[in-house]
Amino acid sequence: MLAIRLARFGAKKKPTYRVVVIDKERARNSRSVEIVGHYNPVVQPAEIQLNRERIDYWIKNGAQPSDTVSRLLKSAPAETPVTA
Numbered sequence: 001m002l003a004i005r006l007a008r009f010g011a012k013k014k015p016t017y018r019v020v021v022i023d024k025e026r027a028r029n030s031r032s033v034e035i036v037g038h039y040n041p042v043v044q045p046a047e048i049q050l051n052r053e054r055i056d057y058w059i060k061n062g063a064q065p066s067d068t069v070s071r072l073l074k075s076a077p078a079e080t081p082v083t084a
Helices: 052-060 067-075
Strands: 002-011 014-023 034-040 047-050
Touching: 002 052, 002 067, 014 052, 034 052, 047 067
Parallel strands: none
Antiparallel strands: 002 014, 014 034, 034 047
16 A cells, blocks of 8 residues: 655754655655655745645555645645646
């Protein structure tokens, strides 16, 4: 089963997160299937970049977003820039 969740990166006490599609049973920072966005809670306002097309694709194919990713999807503007 696939999950869409956050993987932590960045320095100590300055976290940045990648929104990744990953096997549900793998560790948090393990190798992911695909990176579908970035989230930086340190800057004000928080920076959220999501590739909505790829997230919708993975959800249609059975991936389940985590609670935090679901919240980010709702709070991010509809015109979120597409990441490469």
